[in-house]
Amino acid sequence: MKPLRRATPAPPVRAIHLGLGNFFRAHQAWYTAAAPDAARWGIAAFTGRSPALADILRAQDTLYTLVVRGPDRDETVVPESLSEVYAGTDHDAWRRLWQRPEIALATLTVTEAAYRRGADGGLDDTDATVQDDIAALRAGEPRDVRTVPGRLVAGLAARRAAGGGPVAIVSCDNLPDNADVAGRVVHELAGLADPALDRWIGDNVSFVTTVVDRITPATSPADLAAVTRLTGNADAVPVVTEPYHEWILSGHFPAGRPAWDAIGARFVTDVLPHEQRKLWLLNGGHSLLAYSGGAHGHTTVAQALADPVCRRALERWWDEAARHLTLPAAEIAAYRAALVERWSNPRIEHRLAQIAADGSQKIPIRILPVLRLSRAEEHLPAGAVHVLAAWIGHLRGRSTPIRDAGAAPFAAAAGSPRDVLALLDSQLAADRELVTALDNELTALDGERGAS
Ligand SMILES: NC(=O)c1ccc[n+]([C@@H]2O[C@H](COP(=O)([O-])OP(=O)(O)OC[C@H]3O[C@@H](n4cnc5c(N)ncnc54)[C@H](O)[C@@H]3O)[C@@H](O)[C@H]2O)c1
Ligand SMILES: O=P(O)(O)OC[C@@H](O)[C@@H](O)[C@H](O)[C@H](O)CO
Numbered sequence: 201m202k203p204l205r206r207a208t209p210a211p212p213v214r215a216i217h218l219g220l221g222n223f224f225r226a227h228q229a230w231y232t233a234a235a236p237d238a239a240r241w242g243i244a245a246f247t248g249r250s251p252a253l254a255d256i257l258r259a260q261d262t263l264y265t266l267v268v269r270g271p272d273r274d275e276t277v278v279p280e281s282l283s284e285v286y287a288g289t290d291h292d293a294w295r296r297l298w299q300r301p302e303i304a305l306a307t308l309t310v311t312e313a314a315y316r317r318g319a320d321g322g323l324d325d326t327d328a329t330v331q332d333d334i335a336a337l338r339a340g341e342p343r344d345v346r347t348v349p350g351r352l353v354a355g356l357a358a359r360r361a362a363g364g365g366p367v368a369i370v371s372c373d374n375l376p377d378n379a380d381v382a383g384r385v386v387h388e389l390a391g392l393a394d395p396a397l398d399r400w401i402g403d404n405v406s407f408v409t410t411v412v413d414r415i416t417p418a419t420s421p422a423d424l425a426a427v428t429r430l431t432g433n434a435d436a437v438p439v440v441t442e443p444y445h446e447w448i449l450s451g452h453f454p455a456g457r458p459a460w461d462a463i464g465a466r467f468v469t470d471v472l473p474h475e476q477r478k479l480w481l482l483n484g485g486h487s488l489l490a491y492s493g494g495a496h497g498h499t500t501v502a503q504a505l506a507d508p509v510c511r512r513a514l515e516r517w518w519d520e521a522a523r524h525l526t527l528p529a530a531e532i533a534a535y536r537a538a539l540v541e542r543w544s545n546p547r548i549e550h551r552l553a554q555i556a557a558d559g560s561q562k563i564p565i566r567i568l569p570v571l572r573l574s575r576a577e578e579h580l581p582a583g584a585v586h587v588l589a590a591w592i593g594h595l596r597g598r599s600t601p602i603r604d605a606g607a608a609p610f611a612a613a614a615g616s617p618r619d620v621l622a623l624l625d626s627q628l629a630a631d632r633e634l635v636t637a638l639d640n641e642l643t644a645l646d647g648e649r650g651a652s
Pocket of ligand 1: 218220221222247249311312314347348372373374375412413414417
């Protein structure tokens with residue numbers, strides 16, 4: 201087995217990334233490496249906290265294998281855009297990088313929960329870790345910050361102190377208007393820690409909205425073996441992804457950006473129609489399969505999709521969501537057909553448990569918008585009711601417990617669908633027809649489980 205080694209020096213760092221997970225390495229790092237100006241754009245990437253992945257990547261010359269897994273065969277590529285890697289706890293490296301004048305942008309893939317949002321969508325300043333970060337920043341102790349908003353504010357404070365120029369922050373997490381989400385939590389935290397810094401951020405930082413898509417499951421031991429077989433390389437941290445990829449962006453890059461558009465990224469004035477199409481059909485459909493498929497004993501997306509009961513519920517959900525999408529009907533139909541093809545890829549093992557994580561963050565953005573729009577038209581959306589009931593069943597502990605830091609109040613309320621709705625939206629909780637439909641759906645799910 202050959203070690204992964206660079207033949208030429210890594211590109212100079214002009215971008216920072218936070219959240220050195222699989223998706224970043226299949227998407228933004230791949231786009232940057234494949235762009236025609238790749239030689240001018242290197243990325244310095246930080247893990248959430250642990251040094252493990254950074255240590256392994258450093259030992260591989262910051263290279264990794266991306267396995268592009270089609271329905272019939274694998275292709276491999278070694279993206280070269282990752283120039284430096286650090287543990288998230290390396291605060292000195294973080295601040296040093298933000299001070300470099302040539303840094304033009306920072307991308308984020310930190311999961312929905314990491315933005316530390318409260319019920320109103322802004323910064324949750326009742327969160328003890330957020331409060332600690334505010335205190336650390338006020339005291340001039342940026343080494344002590346731990347949250348994503350806190351780390352961004354610490355980096356921006358270092359940039360301002362060094363006389364650094366404007367920069368773009370690009371959230372690549374599955375959130376509606378992710379620029380607004382990132383911008384709000386950063387501004388609110390900076391405002392509480394240092395109002396002058398907050399004004400500087402207002403003048404110098406552009407938050408860019410994105411819709412990102414490329415199904416990238418967690419790497420399995422079988423994937424590690426496949427990489428060795430395919431390439432003869434020793435790679436301890438390869439990433440497996442699908443051939444499909446999409447990146448739609450809206451916003452300003454005051455200090456420039458790689459030519460991502462030359463390889464298919466689309467710059468638009470309004471991402472909303474695309475964002476709703478992706479979040480409702482793909483991510484909403486994923487959540488449906490995660491809870492409904494989990495309840496029916498399936499473990500992967502492809503298995504759940506092949507189950508006629510889950511598939512019928514999915515098609516109902518898609519019909520309901522499509523009623524409220526503004527893109528042309530033909531485009532929506534083509535996207536639905538493409539999703540069925542992508543999810544049927546038997547060689548991509550996308551585990552339902554991975555998708556089911558953090559449901560308390562995902563359900564409100566993937567399912568509730570369609571539910572609200574349907575109820576405003578007095579339509580009772582059976583697909584949305586099915587996802588909610590399957591999620592409540594999951595909260596009641598019928599499926600394997602899954603990581604979700606925000607689940608506790610929902611799990612405590614799960615005995616009563618009305619109480620779960622009350623935590624999500626008081627207007628929906630007062631909707632008696634909806635509550636009855638949810639009760640009935642939970643009973644039906646129980647019956648199906650009993651019968652199977
Ligand atoms: N995997 C996909 O198919 C996919 C597709 C589109 C978008 N995304 C987005 O990317 C995110 C990450 O997905 P992934 O597949 O890379 O997951 P992953 O588990 O491989 O990586 C998650 C990354 O987020 C980091 N992270 C988590 N909490 C953090 C925190 N509090 N502070 C800093 N970093 C934190 C982790 O350290 C890790 O680097 C998803 O939550 C989603 O929003 C994923
Ligand atoms: O990554 P998460 O946890 O936000 O959501 C799980 C999946 O729905 C998601 O990763 C999709 O596979 C992805 O959004 C496809 O582009």
